[in-house]
Amino acid sequence: MAVMMYWEAIRRAHDEEMTRDPLVICMGEDIGVAGGTYKATQGLYDKYGPERVIDTPISENSYTGLGIGASFLGVRPIIEIMSVNFAWLATDQIFNSAAKVRYMSGGQLTAPVVIRSPGGTAHQLGAQHSARMEKVFMGVAGLRVVTPSSPKQAYGMLKSAVRCDDPVFIYEHELMYNMKGEVPDAEYFHPLEGSEVTRSGKDVTLFGYNISVHWCMQAAEQLAKNGIDCEVIDLYTLSPLDRAGIQKSVSKTHRAVVVEEAEAAVGVGSEVMAIINEECFFDLDAAPVRVSAVNVPIPYNHRLEKATIPNAKSVMAAVRKLLGK
Amino acid sequence: MARADSFADGNSITPPPRQFGQARRVAHFEIKYLQYLNHLGEVAEELPEFAQERGQLLALYRAMVLTRTFDKKAIALQRTGKLGTYASSLGQEAAAVGVGAAMAKQDVLLPAYREYGAQFLRGVSMTEILLYWGGDERGMNYGAQAEDFPICVPIATHAPHAVGVAYAMKLRGQARVAVCALGDGATSKGDFYEAVNIAGAWQLPLVFIVNNNQWAISVSRAAQTRAETLAQKAIAAGIPGEQVDGNDVIAVRERVAQALDTARHGGGPRLIEALTYRMGDHTTADDASRYRPGDEVEQQRQYDPIARLHKYLARCGEWSQQQDDALYAECEAKVDAAVKDYLATPAVAPESMFDYLYEKLPVALRTQRESLSSQGESGNG
Numbered sequence: 001m002a003v004m005m006y007w008e009a010i011r012r013a014h015d016e017e018m019t020r021d022p023l024v025i026c027m028g029e030d031i032g033v034a035g036g037t038y039k040a041t042q043g044l045y046d047k048y049g050p051e052r053v054i055d056t057p058i059s060e061n062s063y064t065g066l067g068i069g070a071s072f073l074g075v076r077p078i079i080e081i082m083s084v085n086f087a088w089l090a091t092d093q094i095f096n097s098a099a100k101v102r103y104m105s106g107g108q109l110t111a112p113v114v115i116r117s118p119g120g121t122a123h124q125l126g127a128q129h130s131a132r133m134e135k136v137f138m139g140v141a142g143l144r145v146v147t148p149s150s151p152k153q154a155y156g157m158l159k160s161a162v163r164c165d166d167p168v169f170i171y172e173h174e175l176m177y178n179m180k181g182e183v184p185d186a187e188y189f190h191p192l193e194g195s196e197v198t199r200s201g202k203d204v205t206l207f208g209y210n211i212s213v214h215w216c217m218q219a220a221e222q223l224a225k226n227g228i229d230c231e232v233i234d235l236y237t238l239s240p241l242d243r244a245g246i247q248k249s250v251s252k253t254h255r256a257v258v259v260e261e262a263e264a265a266v267g268v269g270s271e272v273m274a275i276i277n278e279e280c281f282f283d284l285d286a287a288p289v290r291v292s293a294v295n296v297p298i299p300y301n302h303r304l305e306k307a308t309i310p311n312a313k314s315v316m317a318a319v320r321k322l323l324g325k
Numbered sequence: 326m327a328r329a330d331s332f333a334d335g336n337s338i339t340p341p342p343r344q345f346g347q348a349r350r351v352a353h354f355e356i357k358y359l360q361y362l363n364h365l366g367e368v369a370e371e372l373p374e375f376a377q378e379r380g381q382l383l384a385l386y387r388a389m390v391l392t393r394t395f396d397k398k399a400i401a402l403q404r405t406g407k408l409g410t411y412a413s414s415l416g417q418e419a420a421a422v423g424v425g426a427a428m429a430k431q432d433v434l435l436p437a438y439r440e441y442g443a444q445f446l447r448g449v450s451m452t453e454i455l456l457y458w459g460g461d462e463r464g465m466n467y468g469a470q471a472e473d474f475p476i477c478v479p480i481a482t483h484a485p486h487a488v489g490v491a492y493a494m495k496l497r498g499q500a501r502v503a504v505c506a507l508g509d510g511a512t513s514k515g516d517f518y519e520a521v522n523i524a525g526a527w528q529l530p531l532v533f534i535v536n537n538n539q540w541a542i543s544v545s546r547a548a549q550t551r552a553e554t555l556a557q558k559a560i561a562a563g564i565p566g567e568q569v570d571g572n573d574v575i576a577v578r579e580r581v582a583q584a585l586d587t588a589r590h591g592g593g594p595r596l597i598e599a600l601t602y603r604m605g606d607h608t609t610a611d612d613a614s615r616y617r618p619g620d621e622v623e624q625q626r627q628y629d630p631i632a633r634l635h636k637y638l639a640r641c642g643e644w645s646q647q648q649d650d651a652l653y654a655e656c657e658a659k660v661d662a663a664v665k666d667y668l669a670t671p672a673v674a675p676e677s678m679f680d681y682l683y684e685k686l687p688v689a690l691r692t693q694r695e696s697l698s699s700q701g702e703s704g705n706g
Contacts, residue, residue, distance in 0.1 A: 025496070051496055057526065062485040062519030069489020073433075073472070075496060077489075096479060097486065105475045106466030107681040142682050165684035193687055240689035 001182040006148075009155035009183050010040040010116070010172075014078060016187065017162045018048055021076060024162055027054035027063060028080030037082050038118065038177045064090035064115065068098050068167075071113045076162055084119030084171065085131045098167035099142035114161040118172040120211060120261055121309050125174075127297035130305075132262035134171045134210075138239040138271070144192050145239035147171040149213040151181035153236055156190025164192060171238070173211045193237050195245035201231035204255040204319055207246070207272055209235040212259040218312035223319055230319065238268060246272060247279035254285040257318050261309055264292035291318045354560045356553075358600075359580055360570035364628045366636025373579040379643050385426055385574045386638065387652060389418040389631050392442040394656040395451055398664060399458065403609040407668065411458045414439040416572075416604030419630035420536045421506075422446065423577025423599075427585055428504055433490050435474040435483045435505045439536065443506070447473060451663035456670060462681070463673065481511035484520035484533070491529035491594070502530045502588045504581075510541025512555045518562075521596065525562035528593040532584045533559070535596065536571065538603035543616040559596035571599030572630040602628065674698075 004012070017024045026041055032055035035042035045053040056063040060081055067077035081087045087094070098111040121130045137145045144166050148154035154172065161168035198213060199220050206216035213234045220230035233249050235241065250256050256276055258269035269290035276288050294308045343349060361376065363369045375381045396415055402408035414421060421442030428434060434447055441454060448469030456464030457476060465475035477483035487505035494501045511517050512535055524531045535555050539546045552558060559566030569576045577599055584595040602625040606613045613622075638644035676698040679686055686694065 023496075057519070057523055059515075059519035059523065061516060062488070062523060065482065065485025065516065065520075066489035066492060066523060069483075069486030070493040070496075071489070072474075072486070073490055073493035073497075075489075075493045092479075092482060093485060097482060101475075102683075103678075103681045104462050104465060105681075106463040108466040108471060109475070110684070144683075144687075193689075240687040243689050 001184055003180055004151055004183050005177065006151045006154050006172075006179045006181070007039045007177040009151035009181075010158055011042055011044070012183070013155045013158035013162075014041060014044055015047070017076075017078075017159060018044065018052065022052075023074055024076045024078065025052040025054065025070075026078040026080065027056050027067060029056060029058060029082045031055065031080050036080065038174070040080065040116070040177070060086045060089040061093055065093040065097060067113045067115075068093055068101070068111045071111050072101075072109050076112055076114075078114045078116065078158070078162060081115060081117035083129055083174070084117040084133045085129050087115075087117050087133060088131075090115075091136070094137075094143065094167070094169065095140050099140050102166075103142060110165050111167045112165045113167050114158065114170065115167070116158070116170045116172060118174045118177070120173045120175060121298050121305060122174040124300055124302055124305060125298075126300045130298035132260075132293070134238055135262055135267040137169050137171070138241075138268070140239070142167070143239060144168045144237075145171065146192055146237050147210040148190075149176075149208075149210050149234050149236060151179065152183045152188070153190050155183050156188045157192065157236070159187065160189045160192050163189070168192060171210060176211060190236075193240065193242070195242040196234040196236060197231065197249070198234045199230065199232040201229040202253060203229045204257060204322060205231045205233055205249040205253045206315065206319070207233050207235055207256065207258045209238060209260070209268065212261055212310070215310065215312045215315050216259050219315035219319065222312070222316055226325070228319060228323065228325065235268070235272070241271060241275060243275050243279060246275050250276050251280045251283040254283055255322055256284075256288040257291060257315065257322060258288065259291045259310060259315050260293075262293055263295040264290050265295055267292065286322055289318050289322050291315055352560055354557065356556045356566060356568055358568040358570070359576045360573050361575040361579070362573050362633055362637055364572070364633055366633050366640060368637075372575060375578070375582075376575045382575075382634065382638065383644075385422055385578065386631070386634050386644075387656075388422040388426070388442060388446055389574060389634070390652055391656045391659065392418045392422065392445060393631060394653065394660050395441060395445075395454075395663075398660045399455065400605075400609060402455070402664065403458075408455065408458050409460045410608050410610045412438045412608045413605035414441050416625070416629065417536060417538055417601045418442050419574035419577055420534070420571040420599040420601045423574045424504060424506065424534055424581050426574075426578045427581035429501075429585070431499075432502045432504060432585065433472050433474070433494075434470075435487045435490065435503060436476055437480075437483070437506050437508055437511065437536070438476045438478055439508070439538075440506045444470075444473070449473065451660060452666040452670070455663060455667035459667060461670070461673065481507055481514040481516040481520075484511070484514075484516045487531055487533075488520045488523050488529060491524065491531035492527065494530055495527075500589050502532060502585050504532045504534060504585070506534045506536060508541065509535060509537040509539065509546055509549060509555055510544070511535070512558055513541070513549055518558070521559055521562040521564060524594040525559075525564045528591075530588040530591075531594040532581065532588055533594070533596040534581065535598045536601060537598050538601050540603050540607070540613075540617065542607045542611065543613075554598060556596060556598040564594050564596055566596040566598065568598045568600055571601030572628050572633065574630055574634060601630075
């Protein structure tokens with residue numbers, strides 16, 4: 001297994017899929033000549049040419065719609081929206097067209113598009129460039145939403161998403177592109193449904209996804225030194241959420257902490273807690289807890305920015321409180 | 326790295342160096358307006374070649390009469406509770422039929438919601454359209470024209486799709502053209518401007534038809550934009566824009582055919598503004614008398630597209646009243662048969678709402694499907 005960075009893994013998936021199928025294309029702002037803001041398409045412009053690696057005008061709604069339109073005619077577009085903050089502009093096309101067209105055309109048309117976009121708080125990007133929009137996307141029927149927490153997932157999910165006949169939204173993270181990890185040398189397809197037990201434990205389940213999986217893992221390692229045995233579940237599929245996986249783990253540990261970088265309101269944590277209520281309420285030894293961001297626009301100021309979002313320490317504090325330790 | 330090979334056709338449009346304060350004329354333009362038959366059915370311009378053939382003109386006439394007969398029936402069905410909200414195409418038959426007649430089978434039509442005349446000519450059935458407005462998504466699964474798009478009710482959201490379809494055609498090296506029909510109201514939307522912009526930049530095989538029926542629900546054409554014509558909106562994007570008399574089916578067909586020919590042979594996109602008039606309400610859920618002066622509608626009757634061609638055919642001595650009566654009777658019979666099919670179509674099972682949602686239904690939704698199936702139509706509570 002080769003060790004590579006998150007962005008390299010995404011780039012490799014693009015490259016393999018574009019080599020295999022001449023109808024796989026990629027498009028977005030500055031992804032061609034410049035190779036992408038996060039390098040995810042580096043070198044592809046020279047290799048596949050301007051017809052398949054397209055620098056679009058700054059019209060998020062329109063080029064997303066363009067990709068959807070092209071997908072109706074057999075093209076398999078991988079659309080990069082440079083920042084999820086700009087995806088607000090494309091939500092009409094994603095929600096009203098991509099997610100609904102199969103249903104509304106009685107199955108005649110499908111929109112097999114992949115939309116990749118990074119979000120999250122990075123280093124002082126300010127309130128308008130620090131959105132965490134996954135909660136918005138996960139509520140839309142007809143759309144699959146996945147979010148990779150490692151280079152291996154980033155590679156395998158993009159490969160699977162390109163081959164999937166449904167529209168897939170891949171939520172990446174701006175701080176994770178340089179993360180290193182092992183990626184299988186052979187082709188690998190990561191599932192677009194389900195969740196993963198990243199660490200097995202018996203005392204409490206920590207649910208994370210994308211960057212918060214890492215906060216959960218760091219917290220679990222520290223807590224293990226104090227004799228607290230955490231299970232960590234990576235909810236890499238946000239839509240549809242893995243009800244069975246959530247139920248199985250909580251029924252075992254009887255306690256749950258959901259960790260998300262976004263604000264708590266109407267979020268991943270709310271949804272996971274609702275599932276716990278519905279599926280395993282009587283297995284609980286304590287009320288489930290959310291560890292989330294403060295409900296404010298992300299401050300520009302560095303200290304304030306850090307203060308709004310959780311980290312491994314806030315996870316540890318929540319676990320200790322939950323266990324009364 | 327050289328940028329001349331970008332997907333935009335590489336002809337960079339860099340202005341020459343200038344001195345401060347120096348003015349330069351850019352994008353000087355004129356909008357052509359084409360009309361072959363005036364509203365009295367008289368030849369205003371020498372007829373194009375196809376219109377010299379009686380058979381071709383009769384086919385256009387028949388298609389318009391069928392569309393109007395269908396329209397009348399659809400409104401009657403809605404009024405008697407047998408159809409949902411319906412958008413009438415009354416008075417706009419020529420603008421749709423001309424498009425449908427000009428297109429080749431392999432082209433792709435992306436309609437808004439008043440282009441029945443074009444859709445019928447392309448093989449979409451009247452039963453399918455009725456099913457759709459009757460609240461059945463199966464109506465948008467066209468049996469005979471599988472790559473044409475469903476009716477687009479949101480405004481202009483299909484304009485970016487059309488750009489994508491045209492891009493796909495170009496990428497695949499196909500001699501096909503995408504045709505995107507929009508209303509005047511759609512040209513106020515960002516989707517439209519963005520789509521026109523990209524289509525121009527990439528020189529795609531795409532024809533925009535703007536059916537300017539003068540009203541965006543209750544907002545008049547004058548209140549929508551200060552632009553003198555809607556056609557000129559294309560000019561800023563580097564695309565030719567022109568106007569046709571949208572009630573002259575000959576003009577619509579001819580100009581659309583020209584635009585298709587240009588686009589098919591790599592000549593890039595075009596925008597055609599068809600000037601027409603919405604004789605009816607916006608939809609059956611609307612009452613235009615609340616905002617539109619009645620004498621304006623009366624004034625417009627003289628420009629009717631069907632009456633105009635009828636006058637011309639009659640004047641040429643090629644169409645008798647008996648033939649006309651027979652045609653109307655024939656159209657009524659066709660529409661009645663479609664209505665019968667529509668009303669006899671078995672209802673969908675409630676759980677079918679999950680069937681076209683995903684390629685393969687996610688596990689998490691299977692339970693919902695099963696529970697709906699066991700509850701039947703009593704609701705999901």
